[in-house]
Amino acid sequence: MTDAAIQDRFYPDNRCFGCGGANPDGLHLKSFDRGDALVAEWIAEPRFQGPPGVVNGGLMAVPMDCHGTWAAMLALGAADAGDPVPAVTAGYSVRLLAPTPVDRPVTLRAQVTACEGRKAKVTVTASVDGVTTATFDGAFVRVDGQVATTP
Amino acid sequence: MTDAAIQDRFYPDNRCFGCGGANPDGLHLKSFDRGDALVAEWIAEPRFQGPPGVVNGGLMAVPMDCHGTWAAMLALGAADAGDPVPAVTAGYSVRLLAPTPVDRPVTLRAQVTACEGRKAKVTVTASVDGVTTATFDGAFVRVDGQVATTP
Numbered sequence: 001m002t003d004a005a006i007q008d009r010f011y012p013d014n015r016c017f018g019c020g021g022a023n024p025d026g027l028h029l030k031s032f033d034r035g036d037a038l039v040a041e042w043i044a045e046p047r048f049q050g051p052p053g054v055v056n057g058g059l060m061a062v063p064m065d066c067h068g069t070w071a072a073m074l075a076l077g078a079a080d081a082g083d084p085v086p087a088v089t090a091g092y093s094v095r096l097l098a099p100t101p102v103d104r105p106v107t108l109r110a111q112v113t114a115c116e117g118r119k120a121k122v123t124v125t126a127s128v129d130g131v132t133t134a135t136f137d138g139a140f141v142r143v144d145g146q147v148a149t150t151p
Numbered sequence: 152m153t154d155a156a157i158q159d160r161f162y163p164d165n166r167c168f169g170c171g172g173a174n175p176d177g178l179h180l181k182s183f184d185r186g187d188a189l190v191a192e193w194i195a196e197p198r199f200q201g202p203p204g205v206v207n208g209g210l211m212a213v214p215m216d217c218h219g220t221w222a223a224m225l226a227l228g229a230a231d232a233g234d235p236v237p238a239v240t241a242g243y244s245v246r247l248l249a250p251t252p253v254d255r256p257v258t259l260r261a262q263v264t265a266c267e268g269r270k271a272k273v274t275v276t277a278s279v280d281g282v283t284t285a286t287f288d289g290a291f292v293r294v295d296g297q298v299a300t301t302p
Contacts, residue, residue, distance in 0.1 A: 017199050017207040025176075025198040047176040048168050050217075056168040057240040058216030065209030066201075089208040091246040096239075 005030035006038070006070050010084055018066035029063045031070050031110075038071045038110040044102045054099040055106075061094055063108060064124045064136035068092070071110035072120040072140035079115055085142055087120065092138035100126060100133040118142040156181035157189070157221050161235055169217035180214045182221050182261075189222045189261040195253045205250040206257075212245050214259060215275045215287035219243070222261035223271035223291035230266055236293055238271065243289035251277060251284040269293040 007019050007030060014020035019029040027048075031040045042063050050056035073084035100106060107127050114121040124136040158170050158181060165171035170180040182191045193214050201207035224235035251257060258278050265272040275287040 015203070016201045017210055018201065023198060023200075047174060049174075050167045050169065051239070052166070056213060056216075057220075057243075058213035059168055059210075061212035061245070062207060062209035065207075069208075088202070089247055091244065092208075093242065093244040094212070095242040 003032065005032055006074065006084070007031060016066065018062040019070065027063055027066075029066050029108075031067050031108075033074070036111075038067065038074065040067050040108040042106050042108060043104065044100070044106065046102045049102050051099070053102055055102055057094075057096050060096065060100060060126065060134050061092065061136065063106075064094065064126060064134065065089055065092060065138060067108045067110050068122040068124045068136060068138040069140060071112055071122045071124075072115075072138070075112040075115040075120050075122075076118070076140075076142045086144070087140045087142045090139040090141050092136055095135045096133070097135065098131065098133045100128060104128055106133070154183065156183055157225065157235070158182060167217065169213040170221065178214055178217075180217050180259075182218050182259075184225070187262075189218065189225065191218050191259040193257050193259060194255065195251070195257065197253045200253050202250070204253055206253055208245075208247050211247065211251060211277065211285050212243065212287065214257075215245065215277060215285065216240055216243060216289060218259045218261050219273040219275045219287060219289040220291060222263055222273045222275075223266075223289070226263040226266040226271050226273075227269070227291075227293045237295070238291045238293045241290040241292050243287055246286045247284070248286065249282060249284045251279060255279055257284070 015023045017026045044055045048059045073087045077084040110124045120140045126134040166174045168177045195206045224238045228235040261275045271291045277285040
């Protein structure tokens with residue numbers, strides 16, 4: 001059992017804006033398998049604000065979608081008793097329940113709600129100090145490929 | 152009648168990541184009133200990729216949400232025969248229909264589908280060479296304030 005982030009274990013040279021360790025301008029999301037959920041902690045830099053001091057509402061989808069994609073890729077791979085498999089996002093819905101502040105730790109928790117055939121559904125919550133500020137419901141589809149190259 | 156972008160006319164010192172002209176790290180979205188729709192053209196820099204050469208799926212929500220927010224703020228203000236009024240996003244759904252390439256012009260078109268009281272709904276389409284690559288359906292709520300300070 002390793003405590004390395006999923007992204008560092010399976011795709012260290014990824015240049016994805018949300019979760020690529022090799023994208024110097026990105027969010028560098030790091031997701032960890034905590035058994036009952038995939039969990040990440042993320043702090044939004046002030047450049048990602050919409051209203052002053054509050055994370056841009058569209059930008060909230062970036063870490064939530066990447067985190068959800070990794071949860072889907074892990075689940076779709078596990079269904080074959082293997083490593084994560086490539087999957088892409090078909091669509092998602094985001095509810096913005098309260099302002100998410102910049103410069104504060106945001107906890108993302110992903111849970112797979114469906115996984116069958118080539119499709120998976122994942123719910124992600126974002127919370128700050130225990131208060132849920134946003135929810136994300138995404139639909140993901142497995143694509144061809146041998147490693148997780150399309151988060 | 153001016154052909155200046157809505158953002159430059161009403162909120163030139165905005166630091167929003169999506170549509171703030173004063174955010175050096177942002178997308179600098181510029182939206183224009185074309186009568187039947189609010190229209191923007193946006194080119195994603197390569198730093199915004201998810202899979203190689205393709206815009207990050209979560210990041211697609213940034214210009215679509217900002218563009219939709221401005222359409223809502225214009226509509227809510229026009230309902231009072233005035234300038235745009237502040238509004239925030241309550242939630243949105245995004246469908247990713249086809250990969251949106253980086254480094255290519257993406258046309259965003261927003262249409263207000265409902266505007267009543269303090270609430271508005273807006274649909275935004277993203278298209279490349281006439282092919283719709285993503286759709287966005289957002290719900291927006293007017294907030295107190297005298298100018299459009301919360302796109």
